[in-house]
Amino acid sequence: xxxxxxxxxxxxxxxxxxxxxxxxxxxxxxxxxxxxxxxxxxxxxxxxxxxxxxxxxxxxxxxxxxxxxxxxxxxxxxxxxxxxxxxxxxxxxxxxxxxxxxxxxx
Numbered sequence: 077x078x079x080x081x082x083x084x085x086x087x088x089x090x091x092x093x094x095x096x097x098x099x100x101x102x103x104x105x106x107x108x109x110x111x112x113x114x115x116x117x118x119x120x121x122x123x124x125x126x127x128x129x130x131x132x133x134x135x136x137x138x139x140x141x142x143x144x145x146x147x148x149x150x151x152x153x154x155x156x157x158x159x160x161x162x163x164x165x166x167x168x169x170x171x172x173x174x175x176x177x178x179x180x181x182x
Contacts, residue, residue, distance in 0.1 A: 078118075082144055083115070083141055086140075086141045086142070087115055087130060087141065091116075094133075098112045098116070105130055105133060107126065107129075
């Protein structure tokens with residue numbers, strides 16, 4: 077498989093896994109929506125700077141965006157981001173409950 081097609085598939089899978097539209101991914105990566113569309117459509121290649129931005133958004137190493145993966149491996153690739161989001165949600169919930177507890181105690 078051509079490396080451009082691997083990148084395109086991984087970007088598209090990652091974007092969908094995170095529930096992002098092409099527009100939202102473009103905004104997060106500071107790219108145009110057309111650029112994201114062109115990357116996913118294998119019509120353009122990306123700079124190292126763009127690869128770094130995308131890998132940061134997906135919370136993976138750059139090389140992972142270029143690896144062939146099946147559906148299960150794609151899910152594993154984005155597991156750290158899901159864990160980070162869950163951790164933040166739990167922290168926010170605990171903070172909220174502690175605030176409510178201490179406000180009631182006063």
